Amino acid sequence: MSDCLFCKIVDGEIPSNKVYEDDEILAFNDVAPQAPVHFLIVPKKHMESLDDTTDEDAALLAHIMLKIKDIAKELGLENGYRVVINTGEDGMQSVKHLHVHVLGKRRLLWPPG
Numbered sequence: 001m002s003d004c005l006f007c008k009i010v011d012g013e014i015p016s017n018k019v020y021e022d023d024e025i026l027a028f029n030d031v032a033p034q035a036p037v038h039f040l041i042v043p044k045k046h047m048e049s050l051d052d053t054t055d056e057d058a059a060l061l062a063h064i065m066l067k068i069k070d071i072a073k074e075l076g077l078e079n080g081y082r083v084v085i086n087t088g089e090d091g092m093q094s095v096k097h098l099h100v101h102v103l104g105k106r107r108l109l110w111p112p113g
């Protein structure tokens with residue numbers, strides 16, 4: 001999608017601080033971190049949100065989920081972390097390209113706002 005921020009990051013048109021990349025996904029540090037470690041994982045293929053996924057995306061979604069622990073370990077999140085997928089208006093999703101937040105290196109509060 002030509003006007004999608006995260007597609008532009010995937011394409012390298014907009015720079016990012018990459019923490020992991022393979023053929024299917026890219027992970028990069030959030031530009032406005034809410035914890036000492038805060039990165040995003042995005043599928044390279046454009047999909048607007050979780051609401052936009054189908055059974056055909058099962059392997060891709062599983063791939064993202066299974067990579068989280070590896071990247072978390074690389075970044076020193078041995079004491080735990082939080083995984084968040086903001087979805088749609090009530091979920092306060094601001095970038096309309098599916099992304100998984102991973103936050104850690106501090107004690108996170110619950111419940112969220």
Ligand code: AMP
Binds near residue numbers: 029
């Ligand atoms: P959400 O509110 O769940 O849609 O999250 C979007 C996230 O993208 C926010 O945490 C932003 O700080 C982050 N973000 C926006 N622009 C950039 C960028 N250019 N590079 C990295 N993260 C970004």
